[in-house]
């Protein structure tokens with residue numbers, strides 16, 4: 087699943103009834119505005135009115151999924167009073183997406199909630215969870231026929247650390263004990279909503295998950311025990327306690343000398359269908375022998391920085407996938423992106439992070455999707471409009487959107503045919519790409535000239551032991567058995583010079599022709615360039631791919647022979663005998 091992600095308050099505009107609106111209009115205790123540059127979200131990207139145009143942008147990128155959040159304060163402006171018209175807007179958004187070939191993915195809480203809920207104490211009070219449950223039920227009942235993926239809460243640990251520890255998100259508090267309580271309540275709210283929505287109509291047909299931000303806390307100095315100690319503590323309260331709760335039912339929030347909260351909730355065990363992973367970067371932690379400031383965060387001069395205080399650290403993305411895989415649930419990357427006003431690091435970021443993602447998929451991690459943060463420039467919370475995370479640049483005076491150059495790196499990959507688990511980018515039923523092959527004897531053949539015949543392409547190489555094992559079988563059971571019945575078998579040697587290929591052919595003793603493949607150009611039309619050889623591609627008389635093998639599996643090999651046999655019989659019935667000698 088390729089997608090982009092947004093959040094209601096950051097893009098919709100006219101959100102004047104939530105905790106963030108109030109925060110934007112407040113000053114902190116020293117009289118400074120809460121938001122960078124005293125920005126207000128205001129009209130934002132006017133996505134509420136321009137969503138159709140924005141769906142066109144998604145189509146231009148080639149993505150097929152859209153993650154957005156539902157603004158609770160618009161749906162339930164007063165406690166218990168629901169606004170059907172606002173809900174209707176989101177239904178229209180969903181149907182427009184679906185009509186344009188996109189799948190909606192909904193987030194129920196992305197940092198914002200109505201002022202009345204904040205005034206009741208928000209998630210500081212366990213008894214308020216019921217209000218979030220009522221809102222979620224209302225939305226789910228109205229949209230679950232259209233929305234197959236649901237995110238309950240976006241980044242509880244970010245909401246808590248920014249709102250209750252650093253004081254830069256609403257409610258702007260700095261209270262570690264309260265932070266621990268809010269964390270516990272948010273996770274309880276997730277569990278309650280997950281369990282409840284699962285019982286509603288469509289509950290069992292949709293996937294419901296939690297969105298977890300992972301930001302690693304790494305020791306600044308590898309030799310310093312205090313850096314290690316505080317990194318460990320911070321990783322525990324930011325990430326590990328959520329994983330523990332969802333796997334064992336145990337939750338601990340321990341900050342030495344500041345907070346120590348434990349609780350048990352066995353309902354939490356396994357309470358997700360998938361885990362959403364948001365990843366940006368890591369922090370370097372410096373420990374101090376100072377109870378007032380036990381740790382600080384530092385940046386390293388050698389790191390490439392983005393406009394946010396995040397370095398480009400794709401290895402961390404891989405590590406985060408490893409960490410979250412402990413939950414043993416399908417993983418969806420629900421956010422990943424870069425703030426880059428100059429657009430001079432975006433391409434690098436995209437290529438490196440998507441390489442890490444590719445590695446993780448190839449290593450077997452169960453990753454189902456990737457949502458880029460974000461579609462277009464937006465109101466970046468405490469940073470206001472200063473941060474440019476958009477694939478599209480937005481001119482906030484004219485609301486014009488323009489694709490950034492660096493974003494092409496993303497849409498290029500999105501539009502590339504996806505490789506299957508075996509590395510194939512073609513499938514059975516596809517028209518085989520046309521190739522101009524050059525045999526070791528200098529003769530050339532155009533694949534399309536062989537239309538009317540059954541053709542087997544065998545991808546091989548002299549260093550490939552599995553190929554060497556398989557080739558005598560190809561010689562005997564395919565080439566010798568069917569060459570006189572109209573079959574053509576061509577070996578294609580991956581990126582080796584003529585003399586090496588000739589020796590190889592002699593050594594294995596095969597007699598079917600072998601073609602050269604400099605730079606794996608032919609290979610990469612069928613399989614991902616970095617995937618392995620030992621593949622047979624069976625092509626029917628109409629040039630359509632009929633069978634694909636990978637490695638030398640006896641059963642699969644036999645199934646291929648059976649398929650070839652059928653195709654040859656069909657060929658005999660319809661076309662006169664023809665063979666390339």
Ligand code: FCB
Nearest residue numbers: 093240241244459466467
């Ligand atoms: C994540 C938030 C998202 C956006 C990005 C940059 O923590 O979920 O709304 O602000 O960071």
